[in-house]
Amino acid sequence: MPDSHLDVFVVGAGVIGLSTAIRALEAGFDVTIFAEWFPGDEKNIAAASCWAGADHVSGIAASDDLMYTLEKETFDELMKLLKKDPLIPVMVRPHMRYTQAVRPDDKLKNEHLSRFYSDFRLLNASELPETVVCGAMFSTLCIDVPRYLPYLMNRFVASGGRAFRTKLPSISALFSEKDRPPLTAFPATTSTTPPTFSPVPVINCTGLGALSLGDVLDTAMYPTRGEILIIRAPWANRDCTFHWEDGHTSYMIPRQSGDVVLGGTFQPDDWHSHSRPETVQLIKQRCIQAFPELLPSGTNDLEVIEECVGFRPTRKGGVRLEIGSLAGVKIIPVVHNYGHGGAGYQSSWGSANLAVELLKSVVQASNVPTTM
Template sequence: MENKRLEVFVVGAGVIGLSTAIRALEAGFDVTIFAEIFPGDQKSIKYTSCWAGADHISHATTNDLMHRLERETFSVFMGLLKEDPLIPVMIRPHRRYAQVFQPDDQLKIDHLSKFYSDFRILESSELPDGVVHGATFSTLCFDVPRYLPYLLNRFLALGGRALRTTLPSLSALLSEKDRPTLEVFPATSSDERGPPTFNPAAVINCTGIGARSVGDVLDTDVYPTRGEVLIIRAPWVHSDSTFHWKDGHVSYVIPRQSGDVILGGTFQVDDWHATSRPETVKLLKERGIEAFPELLPPTKRETRNVEDLDVLEECVGLRPTRNGGVRVDTASLTLDVGGKQITIPIVHNYGHGGAGYQSSWGSASLAVDLLESVVNK
């Protein structure tokens, strides 16, 4: 299908926006990303992707769409790891521990056993004290500070264009009168094509948590699920793990290629608080060394003192969750341009909650399939 003459705008430069823009370029579209924040910028609560853990643990037990997106994404990453061993993603063993095992947990275990090919239940001799159930399988761990620039560089290398701006609405991009200031990104870019025509064949909306506030979307079903984590220096930790406490809380560790480890976490619904809370940091540390004593330096594990954790950073991110689940569909936007009514197709791709990385390529492919269906009618 010939798409090379068609210009497409992608709004948002998180993991979903970048992945979708790459897939659109690969499909032959001329793609420009518009975003306020890009990989490499100072961290901001507005930009969820930079705060993510992230690993690939499927929770799509009852959501067929998310299950499909996660499975395709897992397959894509396995292929990328073979093609490019330098990609900042690792295959690591995951261990799931639980202090209690409820009837509902069996649904989750059955799902995981079908999703991950080497899944197995741990023997009782393999369980830590106080744990009644455990499982293990191989999964993916993302080095987020490296993976986001990897995506951006791949997008630019494929011929993509990036412009920094703050958009009050999607339609502001298409209105010369209302269009905000645009800045070429990166500032050193030598793109000789000049600015886009601002007459796109379609706009792809990948605004994440911003879908709640950006004009022409204003999706009140979008809300934050606040996550607070610690970045710990522990290069000796090589396993991805979750620990399900009897009170319902979950602790987890996610190793990165850099030798840093994520220790989480919290899942606080509709909580917009943008900075760490001392009481949460204290709980993360205390539960972290109880569930995962390997976070401590080998010579410090006997005493299990939280002060011996090498904490590099306290982080807070707002997972872009949505009532009804992820939204990957089409709509349209009609506006007056020079006294003439025009209709622009919109492809929405947002609302992934905490599953953005693990569903990114599947979501991107579906969004581009929808894009092709609306621009080639």
């Protein structure tokens, strides 16, 4: 399955679109990606993937069966890739979770984490920093985002995928000569000939774009604003989260490059796309207190190289991973794969697996025309 090559369009080239497109190629489909933003472009507020940390720390939301499966499959897949090629931009690191005040859901959280990460353990009192009342540690994965996205793009292209840059007013515009915006072939793809635009299945991986695409208009989508700092600290070798007594969370995520991501904020429905000076100061002060090893020796300030803001593509009711239809269009089968909020990296391969399973069932059910 499929027995002859079948065109499939993927809309979106963030971590979800790329992982899904790779999986669809591996399943034997001829895949073309259409997107406004691609890895290698300047960072863009409309593409969450370029702003992420990113680490794999399963949240309590993953205690529901779907998210648990998506995150588990992703963890296992990244470990498998790392075993095959230790040079891929993913690192195994110890994760420390510090809490300043015991909160009602702590017990549940620890139970969830211990189910998920095989070496999870609670820290002894002697291992806790001053002011911390409880802590836990386990091994997890840190993904070096500026290297990982081009790695995915290169993998897609090397496997024969095609890609075109375009900003779509709607998904169905792809199939209308009158409404289709101009397309520019992604430079590195081997084939720059656009596919035939007869109705073929589409996988919608547009993240927050699903809010404004004319035939999706998913009003359950909203941004969760994340403000972060990127600093130089090549000596940092652990991934940490620090939950403050006042409810604020600080985190540090080391990258292979020696940069470290410091966070941060989780601000629902806040569309402010630039950093706020007071938030920058807050992140700095808190991270210096929580993770003092980040200060370069003999100094009392961090070496900040970038202040960033990204919008996590969040969805009321959780990720949309299902067969759907486009408003007003019956002939185009569509699989939706968007709304991953703050967990798109850690659920990417699991989401891709499920989206391709759904794609196969769409193809079987709809008798879509083949290209060969």
